[in-house]
Amino acid sequence: MAGSGSGRSALVVVGDALLDRDLTGTADRLAPDAPVPVVAEHARRARPGGAALTACLAAADGRDVTLITGLGDDPASEELRRLLDGRVKVIGLPLTGALPEKTRVLAQGHPVVRLDRGDGRVRAATEEAREAVRAARAVLVSDYGRGAADALRDVLAQRPPLVWDPHPRGGPPVPGTRLATPARSEARAFATGAGDHHTTQASGSDLRVAAREAAALVRHWRVACVAVTMGARGALLSYGDHPLLVPAPAAHHGDPCGAGDRFAATAAGLLADGTLVGEAVEGAVAAASEFVAAGGAGALADGAFPEADFRPSGEEGAGSDAAPDPHAVIARVRAAGGAVVAAGGCFDLLHAGHVGLLQAARRIGDCLVVCLNSDASVRRRKGEGRPVNPLADRIRVLLALQCVDAVAVFDEDTPERLLAELRPDVWVKGGDYTGADLPEAALLQEWGGQAVLLPYLAGRSSTTLLDRAAEGSR
Template identity: 75%
Template sequence: MAGKSPLVVVGDALLDRDLTGHADRLAPDAPVPVVADCAERVRPGGAALAAWLAARDGRDVTLITGLDDGPAARELRRLLEPWLELIPLPMSGALPEKTRILAQGRPVARLDRGGGRVREATAAARAALAAGPAVLVSDYGRGAAHALREELRRRPPVVWDPHPRGGPPTPGTRLVTPARSEARGFAAGLTGDRPAPGTPGAPPDEATGRRSDLRTVTEEAAALVRHWRVGAVTVTLGARGALLSYGEHPLLVPATADHHGDACGAGDRFAATAAGLLADGALVGEAVEGAVTAASAFVGAGGAGALAGPAHPSGTSHPSRTAHGAGASAHTSGAPHPPGPPAPGDDPAAVIARVRAAGGTVVAAGGCFDLLHAGHVGLLQAARRIGDCLVVCVNSDASVRRRKGEGRPVNPLADRVRVLRALACVDAVAVFDEDTPERLLAELRPDVWVKGGDYAAAELPEAALLQEWGGQAVLLPYLDGRSSTALMARAAEGAR
């Protein structure tokens, strides 16, 4: 597809197989479900899935991965070769296979076989890596990235999708994309303070409580940026989206929709989308936003298990010359169901008390909101999706006048509060008369304080205050070109 940059994917391929049927009884000889009438679907997995998805987006893709001569590798070649250029690396052992058994669309068992590992790099692989304009590493710990480690050091990848069994990303990588459990394990390995995932005493994902979890993720991501010496780390948070850190205050990109479908393959969809956008010249924040949107759509459409059959539309041709990109997709595993929403227009203290009693997360956002516009609404909607209630802290008329000058606000406080309370995403509104909301925040003690992404890290003075009670200040993406001042200027110009 015109306009999309080529991508080289380096990593460990798998062959994924789903056996999908229905279960309505237990076996007579053991308390296990009997899955009947199974239909089989085979697809690329691991690095092969990331490369295949990028190719289906209409991108010219080269995949460098380990392949043997066994039946699983032959099947994987059949799936991939119509879509992309394949450069095999020699393996010891058989290509890994992952078989899921699903009943009523839900996994009940998984079978793994094939322990093959890449033995060494080849001249063809080195040449392809040197010639490629952008590189995605999908490291499942089977040796492909390790075999090309020196080449990757000389030209750092745009995206590195890590795995607990793999090695660390090469310094200089623009973006590393661990899942929540992976980030926790990597960070624990730096300090030894917390048990790694899956070890005795380790808290399960999403079960540690949202109130402290966001701050913990922020600290872990910042530590990984520094330790790995990479440009940025984005931690994918399942249905909550992704947290992007450059080592300072994070940007939290909420998921565009809350899907609780099959999340298998969502991480590969996220990494492939982010790498493609970076290859096309997007900023890191833009790439993460696009990847979150793609991953959410992917899960909503049924995940990897719902992918279309392997045949390329043309039957034979390379997709960069003939195919139309497959639709977007997504990253995210399920998050706990939040407590019921508070009644709109309630007293802020009462709203917060009810949400905290139910173990929920309190989110706050602030501003003048003089002329409510699409940028405000988008920010508030995204903020509400972070937690279980949203309290908006709004400047009084006197506070707005001191900040904006005479003639402001255009709308008096009562009108501004009424409009904010009418938004479905706003649970309560609190007013402050000072120039900044610090006193009000100290009273409300929210778990998360949100600012629009057009604020620089130096412009988050509330961050230190939030840390006093374990809260976290975050940036959210902000719609460009929307502001009350710009609206007033356009209106004045129109009147003239």
């Protein structure tokens, strides 16, 4: 199967599709006959679930996706076909019984109860499905324990998948799978079922126990590696020895429904594109984190899957979606009547002088936007060999400071154009400047802003640090 026009590799998803529904409303009282909330229904939404959600998320990444899953003639199967139409190619496997449906009742965005119905299981594999797996360049198994993976286990064993996303009701990955992605609770259950004495009797921190369980599953399943997803903590990647902890870029408290499917779809796609496992897991953690922040699967109404671009962490550009938008930050502060502070510089090698300046600048107002020279701008100002750190790295370091709310990049030698666009209330420079060196001062006066100098730690500069480093290497 050929890849899509985006240049990204095609993907075959094998697994158990579900039909997910959300009934959303509000609850402001308890029922008179029982201590349960009374939910006033506002809307009903349906979306692909299980392996079908995984397939749609992979397709939203710009991939050609084939979904091999059980479908019947029942109304739920027909509705799922409608939701999948035009998004992924579907190869149906015969079902016994109706397609499983899961309905969540949510009040004020929080689940109150879930209703399940439909006990359909895959009866057998078809020759069309077997051929699709044999011909696939990359396979992802999303095993929800409804028989799809078991029906194709023999051909999957001959063609081990890149990723196997296991669930408690399903079987183990086939030996040779490149990456298995159980959630934390699933890893514990699988490791206990594997009967590994050292794992089941493990004690210590949760991270230590998770590492032992992951290593045990690598051995027991005979897979290349296991990534245990740990929610807001990120993922623990084990090859059977010392694990790699990939932390989430930010802690989000949105709806986690579907985050595991987002993780598996991203990891499989990146591996199919030739990314190394560690980088694929980093990209998958970032993707799952952003997915939860955007509202999770519950935000996908009637099969609406926005186009996505989840890349490994080493590939973010200066305009990465994960970075706060300076215009949005400024608008929010101004709407609340706050003061906007801006500071500028190259910030090539961030040192104590920089940090002190930025912390002081943030205390002046209600947000701090750093106006950052682009790589070309730094090179013109500082000469060849500068910047030492490229733009994406400098942005990432600045945003890691609690005092920095956003970063805006300018390509000119000086930031006048950007300042005229942002119109901050205060413009801050270090105390090693004089009034004559502040051409921005007159510009600030045009909209009633003020340029100020702040004390600067003497002897701290990127150039000094570089000189010291050069002397130390001689």
